[in-house]
Amino acid sequence: MEGYEEVFVDGLYRIQNGRDYYYAVLLRKHDDDKVLPVFIGAPEAMAIQMALNNIRFKRPLTHDLLVSVLDSLGVSVSKVTIDAVIEGIYTATLVLKDENTNKEKWYIDARPSDSIVIALKTNSPIYVSMKLENHFVPKEIFLEDFEE
Amino acid sequence: MEGYEEVFVDGLYRIQNGRDYYYAVLLRKHDDDKVLPVFIGAPEAMAIQMALNNIRFKRPLTHDLLVSVLDSLGVSVSKVTIDAVIEGIYTATLVLKDENTNKEKWYIDARPSDSIVIALKTNSPIYVSMKLENHFVPKEIFLEDFEE
Numbered sequence: 566m567e568g569y570e571e572v573f574v575d576g577l578y579r580i581q582n583g584r585d586y587y588y589a590v591l592l593r594k595h596d597d598d599k600v601l602p603v604f605i606g607a608p609e610a611m612a613i614q615m616a617l618n619n620i621r622f623k624r625p626l627t628h629d630l631l632v633s634v635l636d637s638l639g640v641s642v643s644k645v646t647i648d649a650v651i652e653g654i655y656t657a658t659l660v661l662k663d664e665n666t667n668k669e670k671w672y673i674d675a676r677p678s679d680s681i682v683i684a685l686k687t688n689s690p691i692y693v694s695m696k697l698e699n700h701f702v703p704k705e706i707f708l709e710d711f712e713e
Numbered sequence: 714m715e716g717y718e719e720v721f722v723d724g725l726y727r728i729q730n731g732r733d734y735y736y737a738v739l740l741r742k743h744d745d746d747k748v749l750p751v752f753i754g755a756p757e758a759m760a761i762q763m764a765l766n767n768i769r770f771k772r773p774l775t776h777d778l779l780v781s782v783l784d785s786l787g788v789s790v791s792k793v794t795i796d797a798v799i800e801g802i803y804t805a806t807l808v809l810k811d812e813n814t815n816k817e818k819w820y821i822d823a824r825p826s827d828s829i830v831i832a833l834k835t836n837s838p839i840y841v842s843m844k845l846e847n848h849f850v851p852k853e854i855f856l857e858d859f860e861e
Contacts, residue, residue, distance in 0.1 A: 608756040609775075624802060624824050627757075627775045634779065634807070637819045638786055654772060659782070671785045676772050 569646060569692035574681060575600055575704070577613055590681060591707065592647070592693060599701040601647070601693055603655055609678035616685035628682045635687075639664045640671070642689040645680035650697065659683060717794060717840035722829060723748055723852070725761055738829060739855065740795070740841060747849040749795070749841055751803055757826035764833035776830045783835075787812045788819070790837040793828035798845065807831060 575593035579586055588610035591600040605613070612628055615621075625633060635641060643662040647655055657680040661671040684691045723741035727734055736758035739748040753761070760776055763769075773781060783789060791810040795803055805828040809819040832839045 624804075625822060625827075626824075627779070627827050630807070630821065630823050630827050631775070631779050631782065633823075634782065634809070634819075634821055637809075637821055638788060640786060656772075659778070661782070661785075671782075673778065673782055673785055674773060675778050675781075676774075679773075679775050679778050 566644070566646075566692050568695050570594055570695060572601065572691050572693050574613070574617065574685065574691070577610060577617065578602075578708075579610070589707075590678070591704065592681075592691065593704070594701070598704050600704045600707055601697065601701050602707055603647075603677045603681075605676075605678040609676075609682070612682045613678065613685065616682050628679065628686060631683065632686050635661065642683060642687040643669045644690045644692055645675070645684045647677050647680070647691070647693045647697065649694065650700065655697075714792070714794075714840050716843050718742055718843060720749065720839050720841050722761070722765065722833065722839070725758060725765065726750075726856075727758070737855075738826070739852065740829075740839065741852070742849070746852050748852045748855055749845065749849050750855055751795075751825045751829075753824075753826040757824075757830070760830045761826065761833065764830050776827065776834060779831065780834050783809065790831055790835040791817045792838045792840055793823070793832045795825050795828070795839070795841045795845065797842065798848065803845075 572592040572594055575591040578589045589602045589604050590613055591602055593600045640661050641664050643660045646658045649656050655677045657675045657677040659673040659675045659680055660669050662669045720740040720742055723739040726737045737750045737752050738761055739750055741748045788809050789812050791808045794806045796806055797804050803825045805823045805825040807821040807823045807828055808817050810817045
């Protein structure tokens with residue numbers, strides 16, 4: 566995918582700041598140790614953690630419902646892309662394809678957190694725009710800055 | 714809808730139990746004061762609260778993403794139904810219709826909490842199966858049992 570680089574979920578970190586907790590999911594490139602830290606809320610962190618560990622509840626959670634809707638409609642997730650940063654917030658796109666034609670057809674504006682959960686649940690690739698290259702940091706630097 | 718009765722969201726209650734909080738959304742029939750209390754988690758309670766108050770964030774939350782996916786795919790929510798109770802947990806169905814034919818076509822298993830958020834966000838009706846008639850309680854009784 567031109568102008569984009571594939572990443573995978575390296576891990577999820579909980580960061581303490583006084584009495585508050587923040588969560589960051591680290592997206593890592595395949596060929597080096599640089600990571601893109603994406604800060605997310607607690608419910609999204611829980612959803613990512615459960616997706617990473619393949620934990621499923623008896624009843625469908627919200628992202629399971631979304632995947633189930635897509636399945637029913639004959640639509641599948643082609644990929645998710647992290648495209649830009651606006652006022653410190655990353656934007657993402659859920660790229661959907663028609664299962665009949667196998668062609669990408671729908672591009673849905675989404676948060677990175679939801680996109681990552683859905684990518685994990687559907688085994689879809691995650692891409693980051695090369696415009697965000699300078700937001701990647703060496704993993705050791707991130708870990709030093711935010712001790713778990 | 715045969716065997717079902719329409720309800721609306723009467724309110725959302727936070728219930729304290731020692732140091733823990735529980736949330737219940739009350740579904741009320743149009744013609745009497747009986748309510749069906751549906752216990753839900755904190756993230757779902759927050760989503761329902763925001764939907765009730767028409768609060769929208771800059772970025773789409775998970776249920777907004779689901780509604781946005783449906784819009785893009787030419788599918789709309791016809792209604793949501795609360796159908797049964799299994800081991801103390803209510804089950805629900807998201808009923809979707811094809812916008813081209815205006816016919817109900819897809820029936821998706823869901824939790825009541827997600828279904829209610831989506832009904833509120835899409836102005837769709839909520840129905841409860843008459844099999845659940847004996848789960849309705851007078852609102853005063855519910856409020857006495859669980860003081861806010």
